[in-house]
Each structure stands twice: as C-alpha cells, then as structure tokens.
Amino acid sequence: MNIMNKDTSHINSLENEAIYIMREVAAQFDKPVLLFSGGKDSITLVRLAVKAFYPAKMPFPLMHIDTGHNFPETIEFRDKLVKELGLELIIRKVQDSIDEGKVKEESGKYSSRNALQTTTLLDAIEEFKFDACIGGARRDEEKARAKERIFSVRDDFGQWDEKNQRPELFDMLNGDIEHGQNVRVFPISNWTELDVWSYIEKEDIEIPSIYFAHKRKVFLRDGLIWSHSEFVYQEEDEEVLERMVRFRTVGDMSCTAAVFSEAADIASVVSEIRDSTISERGARIDDKRSEAAMEKRKQQGYF
Amino acid sequence: MGGLKIKMEVLKIATAGSVDDGKSTLIGRILYDTKSLTTDKLEAIEKTSKQKGYDYLDFSLATDGLVAEREQGITIDVAHIYFSTAKKSYIIADTPGHVEYTRNMVTGASTSQASVILIDARKGVIEQTNRHFFINNLLRIKDIVVAINKMDLVDYSEDIYNKIKTDFESLMSKRDYKDQKITFIPVSALKGDNVVNRSERMSWYTGQSLLEHLETLDKKDIYNVGTPRFPVQYVIRPKTEEFHDFRGYAGKVYGGELSVGDNILVLPSQTKSKIKEIYFYDQKYQTASRRSSVTITLENDINVSRGDMIVKEGDVPKIDKQFTANICWMDATQLTTSGKYIVQHGVNKVLAKVDKIHHKINPDYSGIETNVTGLNVNDIAQVTFKLNKPIFYDQFKNHRTNGSFILIDTQSNNTVGAGFIQ
Numbered sequence: 001m002n003i004m005n006k007d008t009s010h011i012n013s014l015e016n017e018a019i020y021i022m023r024e025v026a027a028q029f030d031k032p033v034l035l036f037s038g039g040k041d042s043i044t045l046v047r048l049a050v051k052a053f054y055p056a057k058m059p060f061p062l063m064h065i066d067t068g069h070n071f072p073e074t075i076e077f078r079d080k081l082v083k084e085l086g087l088e089l090i091i092r093k094v095q096d097s098i099d100e101g102k103v104k105e106e107s108g109k110y111s112s113r114n115a116l117q118t119t120t121l122l123d124a125i126e127e128f129k130f131d132a133c134i135g136g137a138r139r140d141e142e143k144a145r146a147k148e149r150i151f152s153v154r155d156d157f158g159q160w161d162e163k164n165q166r167p168e169l170f171d172m173l174n175g176d177i178e179h180g181q182n183v184r185v186f187p188i189s190n191w192t193e194l195d196v197w198s199y200i201e202k203e204d205i206e207i208p209s210i211y212f213a214h215k216r217k218v219f220l221r222d223g224l225i226w227s228h229s230e231f232v233y234q235e236e237d238e239e240v241l242e243r244m245v246r247f248r249t250v251g252d253m254s255c256t257a258a259v260f261s262e263a264a265d266i267a268s269v270v271s272e273i274r275d276s277t278i279s280e281r282g283a284r285i286d287d288k289r290s291e292a293a294m295e296k297r298k299q300q301g302y303f
Numbered sequence: 304m305g306g307l308k309i310k311m312e313v314l315k316i317a318t319a320g321s322v323d324d325g326k327s328t329l330i331g332r333i334l335y336d337t338k339s340l341t342t343d344k345l346e347a348i349e350k351t352s353k354q355k356g357y358d359y360l361d362f363s364l365a366t367d368g369l370v371a372e373r374e375q376g377i378t379i380d381v382a383h384i385y386f387s388t389a390k391k392s393y394i395i396a397d398t399p400g401h402v403e404y405t406r407n408m409v410t411g412a413s414t415s416q417a418s419v420i421l422i423d424a425r426k427g428v429i430e431q432t433n434r435h436f437f438i439n440n441l442l443r444i445k446d447i448v449v450a451i452n453k454m455d456l457v458d459y460s461e462d463i464y465n466k467i468k469t470d471f472e473s474l475m476s477k478r479d480y481k482d483q484k485i486t487f488i489p490v491s492a493l494k495g496d497n498v499v500n501r502s503e504r505m506s507w508y509t510g511q512s513l514l515e516h517l518e519t520l521d522k523k524d525i526y527n528v529g530t531p532r533f534p535v536q537y538v539i540r541p542k543t544e545e546f547h548d549f550r551g552y553a554g555k556v557y558g559g560e561l562s563v564g565d566n567i568l569v570l571p572s573q574t575k576s577k578i579k580e581i582y583f584y585d586q587k588y589q590t591a592s593r594r595s596s597v598t599i600t601l602e603n604d605i606n607v608s609r610g611d612m613i614v615k616e617g618d619v620p621k622i623d624k625q626f627t628a629n630i631c632w633m634d635a636t637q638l639t640t641s642g643k644y645i646v647q648h649g650v651n652k653v654l655a656k657v658d659k660i661h662h663k664i665n666p667d668y669s670g671i672e673t674n675v676t677g678l679n680v681n682d683i684a685q686v687t688f689k690l691n692k693p694i695f696y697d698q699f700k701n702h703r704t705n706g707s708f709i710l711i712d713t714q715s716n717n718t719v720g721a722g723f724i725q
Contacts (some may be wrong), residue, residue, distance in 0.1 A: 019596040051584040098674035140385045171412040176716035279341040
C-alpha cells in the first residue's frame with residue numbers, strides 16, 4: 001500500500017511463521033479443515049499447507065461454502081487445483097440452507113448471499129465436527145480483524161466474544177477447547193495485501209484469471225464497479241458498460257466490486273497494489289453497510 | 304545445498320503510554336507521514352472526526368477497531384497495525400493504556416523486539432512510566448525508545464526534556480537487565496516533530512527521528528541469540544511409495560543454527576543421533592537458521608514424538624520436574640497456592656501445581672510483598688511450580704523462547720498467565 005521498491009524478502013519470515021501455525025493446527029486438533037473460497041488468500045493458505053507437511057499430504061480437507069453466486073472462473077480454478085494436488089474438497093451450499101428454510105434470501109438492490117453463508121458454515125462445522133477451521137483473514141484488512149487472535153475460540157454457537165479473547169504470548173498457541181467449541185485459525189494474520197501478492201509472485205502460484213485485467217460487462221453504482229450478472233440486482237437505469245477491469249478481492253459476485261485496471265500479469269498487479277491509495281476492502285460491498293459491518297458478522301460466526 | 308537463512312525481518316514494536324499521552328496520535332502520525340493510510344481510511348477518519356466535532360484528525364479512529372472502543376473512546380484490546388518503508392516492514396502492537404494494562408503490555412511485549420515508551424512532557428516521569436519500563440525490562444526487550452511527547456505544549460523546551468531524561472535515567476539504575484539500549488527522543492505526535500521527519504523547532508536536539516532510529520536497528524540490536532533448541536512440533540510420515548521410510552521431524556529452530564552432521568540428543572530419552580537432512584519444503588539445506596520452520600531427519604531410526612526436543616550434544620538445557628519463575632497473572636480468578644494448571648512450554652504441555660508463591664513484585668520498582676497467598680489479575684510474582692513430567696528449559700535470561708511459558712486453566716481452557724523461568 002505504500003512506498004517504492006520495497007524489499008520483499010521479509011516474506012520469508014512470514015512464511016515460516018505461517019508454516020509453524022499450520023503444523024500447530026495439525027498437532028493440536030482432531031478434525032481441522034481449511035476454509036477455501038477460491039480467492040487469493042485461501043490459495044496462499046493451500047500453498048503454505050502443502051509446504052508445511054511435505055513430503056506428506058496436508059492432513060486436512062478443504063471446504064468451500066458455496067453461495068451459488070460465484071464467478072465461474074473461481075469454480076473452474078478450484079476444481080483444477082483440487083485435482084492437481086490430490087486434495088479432498090467438501091462443498092456445502094447456501095442454496096440448500098435456503099431450501100431447508102434455515103435462511104431467507106435477501107431481496108432488493110443490495111441483496112447478497114454473503115451474510116447467509118454464516119448459517120451454512122456453522123451447520124457444516126457441526127455436521128463434520130470440525131474443531132479447527134483455517135481461514136485466510138488478515139489483520140490489515142479491516143479494523144475488527146486487527147483485533148483477531150491467531151487461534152480464535154468460537155463458542156457452541158460459533159460466536160466470537162471480541163471483548164474476552166485469550167491473550168496470545170510469544171509464539172505459543174493454546175488450542176485447548178471444550179467439546180462443541182471450535183477454533184478459527186488465521187495463519188496469515190500478520191501478512192498485508194502486498195505481502196500476499198508478493199508471495200504469489202515469488203512462488204509463482206497460479207490464481208483465477210479474474211484477478212488480472214480483462215474485459216467485463218459492468219455497471220456503476222455508489223462509486224463502485226459492479227459485475228453485470230444474473231446474480232446481481234440491477235436497476236433499469238444502471239447502464240451496462242464494457243470495461244477493462246480486474247478484481248482485487250474475490251467473494252461472490254454480489255458482494256465484490258471490480259477496479260479499473262490494465263494489469264494483466266502478476267508483476268503489474270504487484271506494482272499496482274504497491275502504488276494504490278485505496279485499501280483492499282474499499283471494494284467490498286459487504287463492508288460498506290456500516291462502520292461495524294465486519295465486527296457484527298464476526299460475532300455471529302462469519303469467517 | 305546452502306544455508307536456509309531468514310533474510311530481512313518484520314520488526315515488531317510494542318507501545319506503552321498512559322491515557323492521553325497521545326499513543327494513538329503517535330501511531331496515526333507514523334501512518335500518515337509514511338503515507339500508509341489509504342484514501343478511503345483517511346476519508347473515514349476525516350468524516351468521523353468531523354461528526355464528533357473535532358477540528359483535528361482523530362488518528363485513534365484508525366486503530367480502535369471495536370464498537371465499544373469507539374463508543375467509549377478507549378482502547379480495550381491489543382490491536383496490530385502494519386506499515387512498511389523501503390527498508391523494513393513493521394508491526395505495531397498497540398496496547399491499551401489503562402484497563403488491565405499489565406496483562407496487555409506483557410502480551411504485546413512478548414512478541415516485540417523493540418518498544419516505545421511515551422511520556423507526556425507536561426507530566427514527566429509518573430508512576431505509570433515506572434511500570435512501563437519495568438515490564439519492558441522483565442521481558443528483556445533490547446531496544447527501548449523513550450519518546451517525550453507533546454513538546455509543542457512546553458515550547459519545545461530543552462530544559463524540560465533534559466529534566467525528564469535525568470529522571471528516567473535514575474530509574475534505569477534499578478533495572479535487572481542492563482543490556483538494554485535506551486534512546487531519548489523529543490517529539491510532538493500532533494505536529495509531527497521527530498516522529499518520521501526531523502523537527503526544525505528543536506535545533507538543540509541533534510539525534511534521529513523515531514522512525515529513523517527504528518530504520519537503523521540491526522538484528523544484533525534486537526535479537527537475543529542463544530543455543531539452538533528444536534522442539535518437535537509434528538512428525539511427518541508420508542508412507543507413500545517414494546517416501547516409504549521417511550520420518551521427518553517438523554519444528555521451528557530457536558536460539559541458534561542447526562546443521563547437517565551435527566551430533567544431537569533427543570530429550571527426554573537422551574538418545575544420541577546425527578542430523579541427516581534438513582528440508583524446507585522439497586529443498587534440502589546444509590544449515591537451518593534460527594526461526595526457520597524446517598523438517599529434520601536423523602541418521603538413526605529412533606522414537607521421537609511431539610513435545611520432544613532436539614538439542615546439540617554437549618549443549619543440553621536443564622531437565623527438571625520443578626522450576627521457579629516470575630509470572631504475570633492474567634485472569635480474574637485468583638491463582639492460589641496448590642492450584643493446578645497446565646504449563647505450556649513451547650509446544651509441550653504438562654500438568655503443574657503451584658508449590659509456593661515466594662513474593663509479589665511491585666511493578667513500579669517499589670519493592671516486594673511477602674506472605675502472599677493468592678495472585679490477582681495483573682499481579683507479578685515469583686512462584687515455584689511442580690510438574691507431573693519433566694520439561695527441558697533454559698533460564699529466560701539466557702534463552703527468551705526456551706525460558707518462557709504460558710499457564711492454562713484446566714477448567715476454562717483459557718490462557719491465564721505467562722512466566723519467565725529463573
């Protein structure tokens with residue numbers, strides 16, 4: 001987010017820290033899972049897990065909470081990655097939670113399935129009895145996440161008690177929990193957006209094509225660039241334009257806005273991020289709802 | 304096969320200051336002057352500052368992330384703030400100034416390599432300053448900056464700066480850990496003097512700005528190097544055709560380096576062996592530097608499991624079922640004599656019983672209290688523990704990682720204390 005020609009070799013120490021955390025998860029928990037969205041942060045997690053346990057396979061499956069409103073490029077990418085690395089993938093669908101009457105589809109101009117994912121996620125955790133869920137959240141993303149622990153305990157209802165968190169000292173991670181509780185684990189807590197991109201460049205990690213500049217049908221609303229899609233509510237007077245854009249963060253189509261960009265390869269993306277004066281989540285429609293949007297969702301059990 | 308080195312590091316800094324010393328403003332100033340605040344974050348700060356009727360930018364809004372914090376205008380929990388320059392990446396652990404500050408400061412300082420203590424130039428050294436310095440000393444932070452803030456409110460007076468410096472120096476004679484480098488810098492966080500850029504309003508001060516000081520810190524200035532310790536985190540057994548007999552020990556190297564061919568001992572069994580290979584992912588290396596997360600294989604097929612420790616032969620830590628430590632108690636429920644807890648020492652967990660509380664240590668250098676039967680939240684005390692199994696430890700003064708531990712409550716599973724072995 002900042003200043004010229006930064007030396008990125010410090011990523012070395014962040015990588016070593018993340019590998020240490022991955023191994024603590026495997027050692028301290030009976031049934032861990034890696035929450036995989038198909039976005040760059042969870043792809044980075046997969047890379048770190050592969051490295052942590054080499055030459056053995058990573059000792060936990062991936063789980064995708066599928067809103068059904070994905071970018072098709074993300075799903076294609078997900079399936080290819082799982083096949084190439086021989087990983088186990090669990091998919092649980094928000095559509096099923098809607099069909100079972102557990103959650104109600106939002107309607108109107110800003111409708112999104114983003115918040116509905118929480119119910120599907122908590123049900124899946126209960127179904128598989130997962131005791132640790134590895135996620136790609138980073139403290140630099142958002143101010144409620146800046147308060148998050150690396151091992152973050154969730155109660156029986158999946159909820160985050162932000163005012164009563166365990167202190168984390170040295171690099172000792174306390175994963176002791178009661179039956180029914182689970183721990184959310186954030187191995188890349190201390191990475192910044194630029195660190196993730198620099199790592200993707202350094203390690204030559206493949207990512208979905210939507211992260212690179214491409215022509216897309218979009219429309220403009222509230223200063224953000226929305227995808228024109230059957231999943232995104234669009235007013236009649238919101239004109240469809242075709243523009244060169246890319247995505248800086250990838251959630252489902254209804255909550256992720258694009259940025260105008262000509263950056264077509266990883267080197268140009270890294271330099272674009274380095275010079276950017278807008279934060280990553282500035283393009284997250286879900287965070288724009290209120291200043292405490294993320295904190296509220298996290299309390300309810302969100303990623 | 305070369306050495307596996309961790310190159311440039313991330314510098315973690317703890318901050319300490321009393322309420323209204325301007326800690327959040329200082330952090331905001333650093334972010335602002337290094338151009339680390341993005342336009343949307345800056346706009347949010349401007350908007351909220353205006354709503355609150357301030358005629359200045361309230362930078363604390365950049366760091367106070369919880370609703371309750373913004374409502375009450377206080378920092379409740381440690382926040383982590385990230386910024387970088389062309390030279391280094393920084394993480395600031397922003398710890399609350401008042402509520403449970405001992406607990407939070409110990410937590411923030413435990414992962415930091417440098418520390419900034421703020422003093423309000425109008426108030427000078429106060430009781431809280433003693434406490435801040437005490438904790439930084441207890442945790443053996445090697446580099447401390449004493450930032451004398453609000454110089455704009457005392458007419459940038461050299462006399463006032465010198466008086467505070469002299470007062471602080473008299474505090475330094477009381478400390479245990481003498482190898483600490485202490486640097487005094489007069490600053491105004493609000494006006495930006497000597498924070499990132501040098502001040503033109505204090506020509507009498509010829510030293511570096513705060514950021515310049517941090518930029519020039521070298522590894523040898525901030526790390527305590529000891530002997531190599533390798534606690535085994537996880538045993539890797541692929542059982543694939545290609546790696547049928549592979550048995551690798553995954554862990555992080557602490558203190559010093561380990562190399563292929565080193566004669567080692569596995570604790571607690573004290574079995575001898577030699578390091579055969581060092582892996583980082585699919586690459587083999589000759590040497591693993593401290594803080595690298597590697598996988599080691601040994602020459603002999605011996606039984607090693609999580610919690611065991613690989614050390615160099617002739618360089619063995621103490622192996623004992625009891626130890627005495629200074630601890631910081633962090634829980635609302637009292638620690639009592641004969642109370643039972645889990646000691647987590649690195650990745651090793653053992654059951655422990657409080658054998659004796661020797662005395663409480665007042666964290667303001669005012670002495671000790673004896674005849675103590677229980678410890679309350681934020682108390683610091685010297686305690687002896689008895690363990691159900693031996694651990695392999697060094698004294699904290701010789702080994703920051705292998706000499707520290709946390710205490711876990713067996714009922715609530717919460718982390719309730721931290722300790723430094725004597």
